Amino acid sequence: MKWSEICIHTTNEAIEPISNILHEAGASGVVIEDPTDLVKEYDTTFGEIYQLNSEDYPDDGVIVKAYLPLNSFLPETVDGIKESINGLLSYNFDLGLNKVTISEVHEEEWATAWKKYYHPVKISQRFTIVPTWEDYEPVSTDELIIELDPGMAFGTGTHPTTVMSLQALEATVQKGDTVIDVGTGSGVLSIGAALLEASHVRAYDLDEVAVKSARENTELNSVNEVVTVGQNNLLNDVEGQADIIVANILAEIIVRFVDDAYKLVKNGGTFITSGIIMNKKEEVKEALTKAGFLIEEVMVMEDWVAIIAKKEQ
Numbered sequence: 001m002k003w004s005e006i007c008i009h010t011t012n013e014a015i016e017p018i019s020n021i022l023h024e025a026g027a028s029g030v031v032i033e034d035p036t037d038l039v040k041e042y043d044t045t046f047g048e049i050y051q052l053n054s055e056d057y058p059d060d061g062v063i064v065k066a067y068l069p070l071n072s073f074l075p076e077t078v079d080g081i082k083e084s085i086n087g088l089l090s091y092n093f094d095l096g097l098n099k100v101t102i103s104e105v106h107e108e109e110w111a112t113a114w115k116k117y118y119h120p121v122k123i124s125q126r127f128t129i130v131p132t133w134e135d136y137e138p139v140s141t142d143e144l145i146i147e148l149d150p151g152m153a154f155g156t157g158t159h160p161t162t163v164m165s166l167q168a169l170e171a172t173v174q175k176g177d178t179v180i181d182v183g184t185g186s187g188v189l190s191i192g193a194a195l196l197e198a199s200h201v202r203a204y205d206l207d208e209v210a211v212k213s214a215r216e217n218t219e220l221n222s223v224n225e226v227v228t229v230g231q232n233n234l235l236n237d238v239e240g241q242a243d244i245i246v247a248n249i250l251a252e253i254i255v256r257f258v259d260d261a262y263k264l265v266k267n268g269g270t271f272i273t274s275g276i277i278m279n280k281k282e283e284v285k286e287a288l289t290k291a292g293f294l295i296e297e298v299m300v301m302e303d304w305v306a307i308i309a310k311k312e313q
């Protein structure tokens with residue numbers, strides 16, 4: 001898996017708000033390169049990867065670095081980060097150079113370090129996402145645990161778009177329902193639907209790495225008899241209706257297949273769409289309504305939107 005390193009050249013006073021913005025944007029960890037550290041006793045937190053070398057440090061100001069998974073949401077996420085940072089000017093923060101640069105890093109460079117930040121997270125009333133290397137004991141009897149190895153396709157499970165999709169599934173899936181998951185990535189939503197006792201889940205992704213990853217994760221969660229994973233472009237040539245279709249894909253892609261989704265959702269069934277950046281909300285709502293869906297709920301998390309739409313009985 002590739003990661004994107006986002007470097008922000010800023011000032012000491014802006015470290016904290018910028019770190020918060022990066023965490024909210026889904027960064028797995030934040031590294032601060034502050035030249036005053038060179039004369040301080042070293043904190044070993046990032047010692048394994050970042051040896052103190054004065055050449056790595058800016059002469060002036062501070063560099064805040066964060067790591068985000070390289071995925072289709074990255075451009076929107078980076079634009080959102082830049083906008084939020086610029087918003088700090090209205091609170092009179094001195095942002096210094098305020099220079100943002102992005103580069104690609106490989107899993108190996110970051111693999112061991114980021115595991116420190118990835119722990120079990122409770123992301124809804126019932127779902128907890130647990131990385132494969134952690135031991136975790138359920139806290140309550142109705143808790144549902146999704147085990148994931150995030151070093152695979154999209155989906156550590158904690159991206160706001162995934163969290164809202166799982167919450168929507170939790171509110172919608174009834175025992176025995178059939179589900180189609182368009183753009184399954186790591187398979188996280190299909191695993192969630194299976195744990196909610198869907199009778200059968202069809203998971204599709206265009207990317208063969210995702211298909212392999214989803215297969216591995218469904219096995220890991222012992223739901224491979226309920227979830228069938230296949231490589232497919234959206235809902236092209238998919239036949240057989242389902243009670244629920246879920247798709248966490250960008251708005252631009254969702255609007256392309258709302259009509260196919262309408263045909264494949266049973267009467268009274270549900271279409272859950274996520275991955276919609278706030279300023280595309282109306283466009284997706286309009287496309288859903290035009291296809292015949294009734295908008296039941298619009299969920300918002302950070303700058304992302306998920307929509308639960310129904311097909312009439």
Ligand SMILES: C[S@@+](CC[C@H](N)C(=O)[O-])C[C@H]1O[C@@H](n2cnc3c(N)ncnc32)[C@H](O)[C@@H]1O
Pocket residue numbers: 071072153154155156157161162165182183184185186187188189204205206207210232233234248249250253275
């Ligand atoms: C944002 S990820 C969502 C992954 C996972 N469902 C989740 O909620 O975390 C979107 C996924 O859609 C897949 N995708 C993009 N375009 C697609 C297409 N035309 N057909 C099928 N899958 C597609 C990508 O490969 C990626 O795995």
